[in-house]
Amino acid sequence: MKALETLGRWIEDRTGIWEALVRLARHPVPGKVGWSYVFGSATLTAFLLQVATGITLATVYTPSSGQAYESLQFITHKALLGNFLRGLHAFGASAMVVLIGIHMIRVFLHAAYKYPREVSWISGVLLLGLTLAMGFTGQLLRWDQNAVWSLVVAAEQAGRAPFIGKLLAHFLLAGEVVGGATLSRFFAFHVFFIPALIFALVGLHLFLVLRNGISEPPAEAGPVDPATYREQYQQRLDRDGKPFFPHAAWRDLVFGAAVILVVGVLAATVGPPPLGKPPDPTIVQADPRPDWYLLWYFAVLALLPHGTEKVLIVLLPAVAGLGLLLVPFLSNRGERRPSKRPWAVASVIAILTMVGSLTILGYQSPWSPDFDPPPLPDRVVGEVGAQAAHGAMLFHQRGCENCHRVGGFGGERGPELTRVADRLTRREMVLRILNGGHNMPAFASILDPDQVDALVAFLETRKAPGTEALPRTSGADPEPTTGSPTDPG
């Protein structure tokens, strides 16, 4: 015991580490910081969890295009606690994204980015970008079918950049195609390159916290005036500042631990994202989707107005990123209380609503065809004549059902046709089928006239119960129909 004490004293005398740590821990923070201040440190906690679990996974994971999938199968199904570790790493990633988002919103609503903390905000925005980059490259390391195709999508997007697009795309793919060199490149990005940048920026971020102090709750501080702010901050700190440890640190500790516990419970109960089909680029039965935090962007890519995407695909992310970086330069002084900054509150609500609804749309992805819809069952088709029944079969076979919904079956790419006869005449239907529309193929060269007749005969039976079909303006009479008996709508 005595020897240990002597050793400790020797180390402290020669290094002064303990003294430095104590000084850091006891640095004064504004007296009234509360629970809203825990999200930054919680993000860091989630990052450290990622470092720990990531390094562990890397001891077995094989970053080779030909073997990564098998090594992940091994980690997931055979390695001791491998499944749990993957779960920790996956939910840790989600936690990090969520927490950095909340932290950023908190900072924005409290206008903590104003003088003198502009660089804290900028480094934070860069960290947000790097966090998303880690999420995306991490998804790629899963190296299943979804990963391969997500990577192709990313390369194609990069390919839209002006002038250097093609070079950028080939830089990402490590060649002109997805191949042996691709995965190890992303492994190096995910494991060395991006984390190194994150460490550097976290270092800067924390250094700035110490240098400029954490911002007081807006109500305490009053409007920011760069001429007097630092002086006033120091005065307030002298008056009612408290040492970071334990007054603020205990909340960080409790919340950080809670985050890890929640991640642990989710990892144990829900488990990691399942591995998809193998990364064989010749398996075309694929349904590539990004992980949840990029689904909103996936939706954006599907919904960009036709013709604008060549520009917007690069411009939108660039403007969004630049906009975030410039926030502190739009206004770095004045009022900080959210109640006095309605535009700030409104923009947070607008962005959350937008990202939220795009995410929901991304989940549903109604623009994607339903590739394997079952044939329309009898209860949906109802009692119709032979021609219309044949039409119902064609509706399934000839691709209509891939994009159109009838009675709860089929895709959602095109308009629902459960009651199409209530709004389109026979003539309109024929024209639409033959000529297509701006988002519908023209079937003139695909279907023969008898098939079109049968299809239209079927569609004419699709109407609300008890209503007459719209008057026909041309064409032969279809099967006589009375109100469709089944129409679950």
Next chain:
Amino acid sequence: MTHETETTDRDEGLLGPLNRRKAIGWLSAGLAALAATLVGVPVIGFLFAPLLEKSPEVWRAVGPVDGFKIGETTEVIFKDPSPLPWAGQVGKRGAWLRRQDREQFVAFSINCAHLGCPVRWMAEAKLFMCPCHGGVYYADGKVAAGPPPRGLARYDVRLRGGQVEIHTGPIPIT
């Protein structure tokens, strides 16, 4: 006395004409720059090598001519022109091959012209459909619906010794 000399010397080093101290300063900086270049050039060159190398394009046989029915579109699989030894299944390539008549074959890239997802041939509907953002193409590869800015990319096809051969190419970047 010594102290004074040093001060003068430093002033000259910063502002005065080239002297020994300044020369050594530049020399040191130059040496450091040389060392940095020595590390930087190979690092950057290695990272960017894929941009400089063009992957070879070769003809790959994808099956006997008689194996394809006229009017049908089927997926064909062939090997990457120069797969790395550890590429495994990622060294495989796919294409949609359509036999138009006795002599005419057309090979389409399986990558959607929108953002590269694999399009599926729907034989009954005679359409290619993309699972990602809803792109649709006709049997001849022309855009039928959705966001793709152009039709499906094509590979060259030739018939040699009773075999259909495809001229390999990169993933088309729109």
